[in-house]
Amino acid sequence: MAGMEDLMTGLNRLFGRSGLVLLMAASLVSCAVSGNRAEMKDVAEEQPLPQATAAGTTGQALLPEQTLTDDLMFDILLAEIAGQRGAMDTSVPHYLQAAENARDPRVAERAVQIASYAKQYDIAERAARRWVELAPDDMEAHKALTVLALHLGDTAEAITQLDYLISNSDDPEEGYRLAAALLARDANKDEAVAAMEKLVAHHPENPHAWLALSRMAVNAERLEEGLDAVNKALELSPQLPAAVILKAQILVRLDRKAEATRVLDAAVSAHPENTMLHFAYGRMLLDGDDLDGARKQFGKVVELEPDNAEGLYSLALLELETKQYKAGEKHLQQLLQLRPDEQNAYYYLGYSALEQGDDAAALQWYRKVEEGDYWSQSQLRIAEILLRQGKVDAMQNHMLLLRQKNPDQSVTFFLIEGQVFTDAGMHEAAFNLYGAALETSPDNEELLYAHSLAAEKLGKLDIAERDMRRILKNDPENTRTLNALGYTLADRTTRYEEALVYIKKAYEQEPNDPAIIDSLGWVHYRLGNLDEARSLLQRAWDITGNSEIGAHLGEVMWAQGDREGARRIWEVSLKAEPENPMLLKVIDRYNP
Template identity: 30%
Template sequence: MRLHASVLPVVLALAAAHETAWAAPPAAAPADSVETIRLRPGEPPAVTLTPELLYRILVAELSAQQGRYDDAAQELLGVARDTLDPRVAHRAFQMAMSGHNLTVALQTSREWAKLDPENPEAVAASLALSASSGQTDGLARTLARRIESADDKDQAIVQAVGIVSKMTDKRLALDVLDKALVGVLKTSALAHLALADAAWAAGEPRRAVDEAYKAQTLDPDSTDAAQRILEYGLRVEPRQAIQDTYAYLDRHPNQRGLQLLLVSRLTGQSQFDEALKLLGKMRANTPEDFDLLYTEAEVNARAGRYDAAKALLAQYISIEQQRRKGSAEGATNAQADVSDARLLLVQIAERQGDLKEAIRQLQNIDEPSLRFQSLTHEAVLYGKLGDLARARSLLDGIKPADRRERVVVRLTLASIYRDAGRTDQAVELLKAADLEMPDTSEIKYELGMLLHQQGKTAEFEALMRRVIQLDPENANAYNSLGYTYVEDNRNLSEARDLLERALDLDPENPYILDSVGWYLFRTQDYQGALEYLRRSYDQLPAADVAAHLGETLWALKRHEEAKRIWAEGLKADPGNQAVLAAMRRAGVKLP
């Protein structure tokens, strides 16, 4: 056999890697034989490295180099079975995982675990892949035995959780974990935390909270338990969860992470005064913690108290600039902190409609990693001010560091022209970008959407199909094409398939939920449509969604609700054509 020069290093490296595993063949051994000798339990066998064996290993490595990982894994699996060497089985497992073939990975992991049963990584890999394949028979018993016999039970619990987490059926995963942990529940807070997380993943928030409280009973000082009581409890009994978190913080006043988490959750519930009160207490206890100034500014900004936020940010920037001057180059993160503060000032200025102030703040950002973001954002703001020449000049002056930045520059410029009402120019820009960077799904998607606006449906459909080919995980492409069919009331069978795929990829996306709801409306499943459209409207109370939700309510004879939703839609977007068209079809005129 003649070896290609590029393959020789692979063979040499493999031989070196197995220097302790392979023994030189004895003089009397036949050239084509493979002999294995078991050493002490737990040690790999000594193996006679014959020409045939070397050839098989070489074939596997060459297959891997060519991207044929399944072939490589199967060849090495055969070698492992012939030599009884767990390291070859491990290599076969790695090849199978590289090829994303879970069936072969399961075979190789089981061989690896059989040949090296004391290796926790091998056993865990085998169990995890069995779980991910839905093969859970005996899994709970196996995990329970491993936990029971482990010297470090917490580590065994963590490994069990990692294995069960591979299961796609989260309710079944919870059931397996329930049975696996039954022997340690009276003594292990970690076991209850694991069950809390599993219950949450399975859609059982009440059970999740109960398990978190049980963990806290066993370990009253556990910050992990307190965090889960807050996080999970907010979905079940928000007031109680917050009250119990305060009680924990009274006993553990230095738990800064939990305090900030509580501030965040209070802010998310629009309890701004409560959040600021807690921040004030934190600042009084640790006056040198200047990062709290920034957090306080964030809360005020969320509350719409912009003057207070700006005053706090000015104070924060001044302190960070002093730190920067007083420290050696690169000794602090003050530059990045100041840039974050200026980005928040940009957001505030935009909310107040002061785009020139937003631009000024962007121009003051000197953090190198934010330079590209700042310039593209500045260009967008000049576009909003109507200065398209300045916007284009800024973008043309950027020297993209890579292909991703080149794509972003082209998309940004096209969006500026689109928002300025110059759709034709935006299309021409994207067509040029598509020629320059063919097979770039982001460019094709935006071009397709603009062509759809121009009524060029056939070109739009072709581009969406190409995007799906280039990026099969692009939920927006499936949704856009599916929704177009639904809106036109054609190809509904294909629309269903497209929207089902979009929903699988992004199940909580309000735009996709709206599309699915509108499809169900078209197929006269009004009750199903109502469920999806309400979920969409709760997240995205936009006029177009209101139009669909109102029409569904009208079809269900819930006329007053429909009128209320349509009124809300017109309040958000006066003159919205979708809402007005739905009302015309229903014969409704709002006062």
């Protein structure tokens, strides 16, 4: 089973119904502590549990009347109190005993929960079997037994339970989706595929069975088998949209993108009213950088379903990306009518206003972002706008207030404020700010790293090196800092051999990181290894086209006598970043 945390999360979601036994435990705690059965009987003479609807839901058969015998009461209370005290080796067997003696399925359900919490999954499975026995129509009981059987490798039981869930689901597709979700929790993906294959053998004419098998095969990275299974689903149901979409996704992963595009293009042509197909086609076109084609597909989604939130959001972002700001804002406003608390919409409305030069509107929108993925970015944008308006005190007061209101995130706000200063070229202000923050968090890696970069910008190389070495003292394998220290030594000192040691160590950890490849190329240039330097820098340039890497590559080309090549690289870099100070400095040096 994948991750015990995932198993516990799944099981705990099944159990929210133990209030009765907990209430009993609380009211009789003094008796249970002593473990004296006679004392417990004095408090509660034999009495039936109150009858309630099964699983706490209406419309189901009443639970059987349960007599609270001394033995049953003793087992339940001892198990609860022992569990509360962390004595799970006492709690688990007593709850299992109670489950086996009781006729109330809630006791078995609680036993499953306790045993699972204690990671005694074999006992949890026994309790789950009892739960299913006492409540044979309870889907949650069957789900719990399925999860536990899969974890314990009890494939036969798992298949029996999955077959029950599928057969008793109101929607066959939903039944197989549930089966696939439960099987996907199994850490042994090949065993999960084998289990699904056995389920498909029970229902070979059901296209949803083959679709579920395809998903399981893809999850196990068995893409060709996944393609075969989804093709079988389409043979049985040629118009099944989910199967068409999955086939296209598999083809993309098999590097058959043109074929995938044809599959979805044909599907949307045959089913122009199907929003799911249009959305999937739009996503595929977007992944292929066909922004106009993707925008048309998302536009069709919104045309067919004006209240489709995902369609509105995707269409709006594409419109903003292609500078159709008014259209993007219109669709974000529509999204907010559906979801008034959609934080991302507020952020992108701020972005749109900012791109159009309306700082006042941008501030208004960014200040509406109160949480979520773009909260920190919104605070950064607010600070940048205030600084650009010359309101340094207002910006600093804004960040101070955020730190006061959110002391646990104070480091984050120092970093945001420092980044604002850095982006504005105010390196001294950034350096001083990070230094003040380090007084209370002297070993914070992010603050040390930011402080070191600010120090380097100011030419305070001794401080920059000190900060980086402090990080490496606490984390000798810190790739980012190894690279930064090596590059600083290569670029700002003559300690090239020492720089090479640090950069090579970073490169060993991240051999495909273009920033590290650039550093390695640059130190080889400093060492006079021009051919090696050019090869590395060309590789880094091919990955990113970064202007600073282009500046380095051009400089090496120039040193090799390839001045035309150097000028071409610099020209391309300059078009991408016409105001990059490092690039401009290099070009001025060689083309005065």
